[in-house]
Amino acid sequence: MSTILQGKDLVVPDGSGETILLINPPIYDAQYWSRWSQPAGLLRISTFLKQLGYKTTLIDCMEADAAGRVKKSLRKVGGSWYIQRDDIRRTQWHFGISWDEFRQRLAGLDAKPTQVWITSIMTYWWESTRDAVAEVKKAFPNATVFVGGIYPTLAPEHAAAHLGADFVVAGEIPQASEQWTDLDLYETPPSYAILATTRGCPWDCVYCAARTLNGGSAKVRGRSTEDVIKEIEDKVARFGTSRFGFYEDNALVLRGHLQEILQVLLDRKLKLDLYAPEGFETRFLTEELLKVMKKAGFKRIHLPFETLKMDTNIGWNRRHASTASFDRALDAAKAAGFKTHTQDLNAFVLFGLPDESLDDIMDSVLYVHNTVGSVVPMLFTPVPGTHIYKQHAPYLHEEMNWDLQNLNGKLLPFLEYNRNQRPELRASDYLELEKLMSVLNDGKFMSQALNLCSESRVTSTFRAVMLDKRLHVRAS
């Protein structure tokens, strides 16, 4: 059983040249997107530790190659290469370097570390963190092993019971939060960098863990504009970085903060590609802000549409997020020069939640397809620390007898639960839904995605044919 330390109480003594090994472990999953998956928290901790006089070295098992690919190999689970989930199979992969390569990397280190700090991100990836800890313990029996990150913060008791680390660090380490990410740790500088300009969110959506990750606080605090700019300029100058991804709880809630940062970037004539893959709160997306965003280097905007119905939003404690606000943001984006049906604009649709209405999801999909064009499917994972998780923990853990790795959204943890409403529901129905969202994005003509909901001659005829032929097919 590990000792749980609260990040805010962590006192790290001065290092005097001592070496600390940082590890971003491999992961076990059915799918993995390497884009924008840098271990930013660990890289900030490196900067913090260096300031205290430590030497740091990194083994990033998930480092992507020049083409953006991460190594992967098949992984057996319970004697099988796949997990059978109802009527679908999910192949199980070990993403990242193999354990053999990991052991070689540990053995090849110049100096034996006295401390090893391991990051652990998704709660359903905890098993590979456990295996990484075991390898580290074998290689360096005398080293002290710390595990921090999102998983230990959201499920500290679980991490303490299962990982085998000496210390589990729960919560934010405030001294590291606003540090710059340390890209010196990479032999080949990554092609992008992760930024955060704020931390915290005033909202407490039922499926989101931001409140727990921020120690229960609704406060939002921002980094100084000057510090953010300095970090960007440093990365541009030293690493040639031109792509930056903003990872924030809610980047726009400090009104004017992001706009001010972007304006300085414009004034300093920095040519950057900017992304915010997690999206922006639509209420705050004004035409003025979007114009600055476009000029500063945002080529794509992601919008958290999630669902069409206001009633559903209110049920999810998202009274701030209405489709009407979404529409207004969309109009502002169009006025600012972003084009719909081109992937300039993309919107998430959430599905896989308990008690969800599949009709509402389909309506949401078509709404986004019609207004935006690019539908981004977001399969729901019940994350410890969220309201939905707390509400359904007895069902998930006691009734279904599942551990955290089984709660991966790709394994559809609420499939059986949702059969209460729709007894015919199968796992393949979720795959079909995901497939539909994907194929709707694929029909391009004259540089735009086809809008099946438009009133054009072809699409209106197709809809009529589809409804008519469906009747005919059923009858026959």
Added chain:
Amino acid sequence: MPHRCTMQQRTKIRARFSSERVLLINPAIYDIRLHWPKWQIPATLLQIGADKRADGADVRLVDLVWCGTKRIPRQQQPCILVDGSAIQSWRFGSDVKSFVERLKALATDFEPDLVVVECFTTFWWQGAAEAIRCARAVWPNCEIAVVGGYAEFAQEHAGKHSGADFIQPKPPLAETPTTNLTFYPAGGPKTAQLRVGGHELEAVLDAVTACRKSGAEEFSLEIRNLGKEKAALARLREECARRKITIPFDILGCVQAEDFIRNSDCISDLRALGMRHVVFADDRSGSLCSSEAFVGSCIEAAELFYAAGYKRRTDTVTASLCIGRPGEDLRDRIEAVTLLNHHIGSTILWPYQPLPSELPDQSLELQNGKLFPMREQNGLAYKDYAELVALNAVLNSRYRDCSFDFLGESLTARLLSESVSREAWNADESVKGSTVLPMRAGQ
């Protein structure tokens, strides 16, 4: 001043279509898109080269389109204005400057007495004319011939505009079982044509072996008459099985679905021989009123392939449909493509390519089938056809190798239909909420 020749001259020169030093040129392609670039091998040109070489000629090839393993380079051209829409046009192939440099480098130790330029289709004539201009600048006294679809179907135009000394619509060619890829350097094209009917079994196997040595990894099997050729295919399958080899090949639109139905016994032979992908021929030769029968035969043929082990809704079995024929009905095409999506899940739309004589007042470039030149006659605009192509892209889009069945019985397909029938995207404020932040309960 373009070089022009009279018909009399052309006839005279044609008789001299025998030379000692021959340069083959596959010119750049001027088009809005390039379908199936990996199959863009100048087969006629290579056969002419093979024949000339067999006659003892020194034959060289300059292929502007094949660029090793790299993607075919392209240079932006002025947009083509169609029904008020600007369509981006491209020149596919090595740029003119590097082409001329290649010719000059070649000229240091090679002076052809004949240059043969292949122009596969009429609306690609600009590439041929450009290649001829460049070749003539390097070898002013050399004779230049143009061959291919352009030479066959637009002789008058080619005589006036290509700059060639003679136009050779149908050069007399030996027919070999495979494309001759030996004119390419090592690591040349990975694809070649394969013909089995009319050839000795050993000749086919030798040609396949030679072609593989030249780098071919996959073949497109050309079949003229399945009924007549199936016995040869069966023999080839037996011999390949005996030698424990397979020939990876595709059948790309040369056999009608009906022919497969009539000769269904050959499907298992084709699979055993190595067929990976079959595309049924489209319906351009059929009546405009026979869509239903055509779709029915595609479905029936596809079922035969599924029974032989090909996977449903993947791109292993593909139907094709012709669009843009004069007199066609848009709804009929949409119905056909929707039903093909439902039953087969993989459909290619082939634009109808009119003969120059069908549109005598239209420039060859604008006769390009991809611009749907008969659209006005059908009461449609380019945008309608572009949308139809995009619709087909949605219907064909693969997710985990399989396309979505819009008419299927899956829960998602049913939900989609219900959502479409109530036009869910036209939600009103009672559904969408307002932009004003609602009060918390109890506030």
